[in-house]
Structures are given as structure tokens and as C-alpha cells.
Amino acid sequence: MYDNKGCDLLDYDESDFNTVIASDISFSGKIRFTKPFMIKGNVSGLIQADSDLVIAQDAVVKADIFAERILIRGKVEGNITGQSMVFVTSKGSVSGDITSKQVVLEPGSSFSGRCTMVKDEA
Numbered sequence: 001m002y003d004n005k006g007c008d009l010l011d012y013d014e015s016d017f018n019t020v021i022a023s024d025i026s027f028s029g030k031i032r033f034t035k036p037f038m039i040k041g042n043v044s045g046l047i048q049a050d051s052d053l054v055i056a057q058d059a060v061v062k063a064d065i066f067a068e069r070i071l072i073r074g075k076v077e078g079n080i081t082g083q084s085m086v087f088v089t090s091k092g093s094v095s096g097d098i099t100s101k102q103v104v105l106e107p108g109s110s111f112s113g114r115c116t117m118v119k120d121e122a
Helices: none
Strands: 019-021 026-033 038-040 042-049 052-055 060-072 075-077 080-088 092-097 100-105 111-114 115-116
Touching: 038 075, 080 092
Parallel strands: 019 038, 026 042, 038 052, 042 060, 052 060, 060 075, 060 080, 075 092, 080 100, 092 111, 100 115
Antiparallel strands: none
């Protein structure tokens, strides 16, 4: 079983984010950010980041995602690339390919696609 005690990504609270797309917001387009970012609403397009991304439980994202670490509690349709980690919680669902150094799919999560785990470059 995966031990997530050392993973502060799971401990993020909404107050830890400078930017949150609220649950009543729908956005279509390209999002780029460098600080931790949370999506609670609906997003479609492309997401590129040098930081962490949290997709809240009721969020719906239809986008390809590139970020450092990605926590998915909601629904994602698109390919996901996490530089360090992609974590899909028991309430999360992904329809698309996942590529990362570490991939965690909690029991109860939904995943349809290919999973590729890449090694650290030595």
C-alpha cells in the first residue's frame, strides 16, 4: 500500500493557493502558472505548469496537463504528464494517458488509458 504521509501535495488546503478557479467558473483556453494552482470549476484546453496542480473533487477538466505534481480528486479527460508524480484519489477519474516518475491510483479511482512510468535520469 502506498504511504502518502510524506506527500504534502495531499495536505494542500484551498488557503494554500494564490489562484483557485472556483466551482462556479468555466474556463476554456491555455493556462500557465508557476505557483501551486487549484481547479474547482470546469476547464478545457491546455494546462502547463512549473508547479503543483490540484483538481478538486467536483472539478471537470478536459485538457492535456503538464505539471510538476498533480493531485486528481475530480474528473480529467486528457493526457497527463507529471514531472514528479500523478496521484488519483479514490474519488478521481482519468480518461487519457498518464506519464510520470511516480503514479498512484488509489482503490476506487477510475482510469482508462496508458500509464508510463519514467526513470530519473542518472
